[in-house]
Amino acid sequence: MKITEVIFAACLLPMALLAACTVGPDYVRPATETPPSFKELQGWKVAQPKDNMIRDAWWEMYGDPQLDELEDQINISNQNIAAAEAQFREARAQVQQARAGYFPTVGISPSATRSRSSSTSVISGTSVSGRGVTTSDFSLPVNATWVPDVWGRIRRSVESSRASAQASAADVESARLIAHAEVAQDYFQLRMLDAQKQLLDTTVSIYQKFLQLTKNKYATGVSARSDVLVAESQLKTTQAQAIDVGVQRAQLEHAIAVLIGKPPSAFSIPASPLALDSVPPVIPVGVPSDLLERRPDIAAAERLVAAQNAQIGVAEAAFYPTITLSASGGFQSSDISTLLNWPSRIWAIGAMLSETVFDAGLRSALTDQARAAYDANVATYRQTVLAAFQNVEDNLAALRILEQEAVAQDEAVKAAQQSVVIFTNQYKAGTASALDVITVQAIELSDKKTAIGILGNRMIDSVLLLEALGGGWNSAQLQN
Numbered sequence: 001m002k003i004t005e006v007i008f009a010a011c012l013l014p015m016a017l018l019a020a021c022t023v024g025p026d027y028v029r030p031a032t033e034t035p036p037s038f039k040e041l042q043g044w045k046v047a048q049p050k051d052n053m054i055r056d057a058w059w060e061m062y063g064d065p066q067l068d069e070l071e072d073q074i075n076i077s078n079q080n081i082a083a084a085e086a087q088f089r090e091a092r093a094q095v096q097q098a099r100a101g102y103f104p105t106v107g108i109s110p111s112a113t114r115s116r117s118s119s120t121s122v123i124s125g126t127s128v129s130g131r132g133v134t135t136s137d138f139s140l141p142v143n144a145t146w147v148p149d150v151w152g153r154i155r156r157s158v159e160s161s162r163a164s165a166q167a168s169a170a171d172v173e174s175a176r177l178i179a180h181a182e183v184a185q186d187y188f189q190l191r192m193l194d195a196q197k198q199l200l201d202t203t204v205s206i207y208q209k210f211l212q213l214t215k216n217k218y219a220t221g222v223s224a225r226s227d228v229l230v231a232e233s234q235l236k237t238t239q240a241q242a243i244d245v246g247v248q249r250a251q252l253e254h255a256i257a258v259l260i261g262k263p264p265s266a267f268s269i270p271a272s273p274l275a276l277d278s279v280p281p282v283i284p285v286g287v288p289s290d291l292l293e294r295r296p297d298i299a300a301a302e303r304l305v306a307a308q309n310a311q312i313g314v315a316e317a318a319f320y321p322t323i324t325l326s327a328s329g330g331f332q333s334s335d336i337s338t339l340l341n342w343p344s345r346i347w348a349i350g351a352m353l354s355e356t357v358f359d360a361g362l363r364s365a366l367t368d369q370a371r372a373a374y375d376a377n378v379a380t381y382r383q384t385v386l387a388a389f390q391n392v393e394d395n396l397a398a399l400r401i402l403e404q405e406a407v408a409q410d411e412a413v414k415a416a417q418q419s420v421v422i423f424t425n426q427y428k429a430g431t432a433s434a435l436d437v438i439t440v441q442a443i444e445l446s447d448k449k450t451a452i453g454i455l456g457n458r459m460i461d462s463v464l465l466l467e468a469l470g471g472g473w474n475s476a477q478l479q480n
Contacts, residue, residue, distance in 0.1 A: 022152025022445070023298055023320070024313020027159075027306045030378045031270045032385045034289045040396035041285060054284060054472040059184055061281040061466075063457075067187050070260060074179050077261025084168075084175040091161070091168035098161040101154035104146035104325075107255035112336075113137040138339045141330035141346070151320045156313035163307035166478045170300035173473050178295060184257050185460050190252040191274035192456030193245050196449060198273045200242035203445050207235040210424070210441070214434050227434035234438050238445070278455060280399065280462035285469065294470030299478060301381040308374040315367040321355035393470035398461040402454055409451045416444035 055061075059071045075081065116134040147212040149155055211231040217223035257267035283340040292298055329347040356363070426432035 018097055022155050022313065023153065023316045024156055025309060029302060029310045030305060030381055032292070032382050034292070034385075035083070037283060037287060038389075038393055038396055040400060054466065054469060057471040058466050058472050059180060061283075064187075067184060070183050070187060070256060071180055073260040074183060075176065078175075078179045079261060080261060081113065081172065081175050084172040088165065088168040088172050095161040096160065098154065098158040102149060102155065104144045106144045108141065108142050111137075111139045112325040113139075120376045127176050136334050137332070137338075138334070138336045139330065139332045140339060141328055141332070141444075143328045144326065146325045146415075148323055148325065150323055151317040153314055156310045156317065160307045160310035160314065163303045163310065164420045167300040167303035167307065169478050170296040170303060170475070173296035174300060175478075177467060177471045177473065179259055179472065181463055183256055184463040186252050186256050186259070186395035187269075188274065188456060188459040188463065190249055190256070190269065191272060192375065192452060192459075193249045193252070194271045195273035195276070195452045195456075197242055197249070197271070198247045199445075199452065200238055200245065203441075204235065204238050204242060207231070207238055207441070210384035210437065211235050213428070221295070222430065225432060230438055231434060234442065245302040264295045268465075274452070274456060274459070276452070276455065278459065280458050283462060283465055283469070285392070285396070285465075286333050288389055288392075291392070291446075291470065292385065293475045294473060295384075295388050295468075296473050298381070298384050301377070301384040305374065305377045305477075308370065312370045312374060315363070315370040318356075318363045318366065321353050324352045324354070326350050326352070335353075337414045388468065392465065395468055397460050398457060399465060402458045402461065406451070406454045406458065409447065409454055410428055413444070413451050415441065420444050 057068075057071070059067055114134070114136050211228070212222055214227045214231045218228050219223060253267070253269055254264035256269065257264040260267075286294075292302075327349045329345070331339050331341075331344045332346050333341070333344040338344055420437070423432050423437045423440050427434060427437045430443075
């Protein structure tokens with residue numbers, strides 16, 4: 001019989017075993033309580049049919065070229081995304097490691113030995129003298145070992161590794177979504193500060209003129225020295241506020257630099273105030289059940305449940321015997337010139353069955369551990385789903401309420417502006433005090449700052465809503 005025939009025959013028997021059952025529970029996605037609609041969606045402006053889906057590049061909805069440019073650098077240079085992608089490659093390599101268990105391990109170990117026997121040996125206590133013999137031995141063996149996956153341990157391991165790799169792929173998308181959202185939030189907050197700085201600088205110019213007016217009236221004896229001091233105090237306070245905005249802006253600029261993978265010292269964004277007529281884009285929300293497919297963090301949590309479910313099968317497979325098949329063949333000769341001759345062939349084939357008969361409850365404990373870990377992952381998955389619903393509801397409520405607040409605040413600003421005009425004219429006519437003017441000026445500044453803050457918060461909350469909705473991602477994009 002040829003060596004190839006021997007190895008082929010050794011493989012025939014295990015082939016029938018491959019149809020054996022796979023132990024452990026088959027995976028079923030855990031049930032979650034999903035409401036039919038979002039509570040805070042009442043009164044929400046519905047997107048047009050052509051815009052009923054969030055695009056992958058969701059930040060383009062804002063129509064801001066500067067923001068688009070910053071977002072484009074995220075996928076290239078953000079280090080958190082780079083780390084997540086490296087972890088995904090690691091998880092994918094682990095899948096290949098698990099799949100390697102399906103196949104036999106084949107090795108080759110050629111050897112050459114030169115030896116000499118003793119010229120004096122002892123047989124039954126009697127010393128026997130003779131002539132030592134020098135011999136050579138040359139060997140070229142090929143060994144194959146295979147553990148058939150009779151009980152599905154390897155299949156469950158592959159299933160677990162594949163699900164873990166998919167969870168890692170979803171983690172990459174989570175890191176990407178978070179980075180894009182953080183850049184957009186920081187960007188709009190920075191633009192809001194630019195608008196506040198512009199307002200404060202304009203107000204300083206107005207206060208300087210009013211201070212000069214009070215000085216002129218004081219010089220003519222119409223106003224008291226206290227009017228000048230109060231006007232000067234208001235001017236200096238506003239100048240200090242304008243300077244203070246620079247601290248927050250610098251920190252936001254540094255944060256954006258790090259997010260796009262640049263050192264803060266080599267990055268800057270020119271000042272560009274947030275337009276006061278800006279409004280958040282119309283965002284298609286969909287229904288709560290969509291979140292189960294659109295949120296990468298939910299997908300990652302669900303895949304981890306699947307991975308742990310497979311680990312239960314791996315633990316249960318340890319209760320069954322292990323079959324190991326081995327085969328070897330090759331050539332062996334004392335003369336290297338005849339090593340590869342057919343008469344020098346050698347072969348062996350064998351099988352071994354092993355079963356643990358006592359382990360003091362180790363396998364039972366490992367199975368209980370796997371089941372407990374599965375239950376923990378199910379709870380984490382359900383909590384992730386609930387948190388996702390909360391995120392969407394929170395930001396829907398924030399946008400709806402902030403829109404109402406913006407309308408009321410705009411009316412407050414208009415009233416404050418009219419008050420300033422009236423009291424300033426009365427002060428010039430001598431029928432109102434400087435304190436009256438300064439009071440309404442302070443109210444006007446406060447109202448305008450609040451209006452800018454509301455607008456900035458509306459833009460930021462719209463980003464948070466897009467992030468809560470998954471940013472245009474879908475679980476169908478997960479790699480197998």
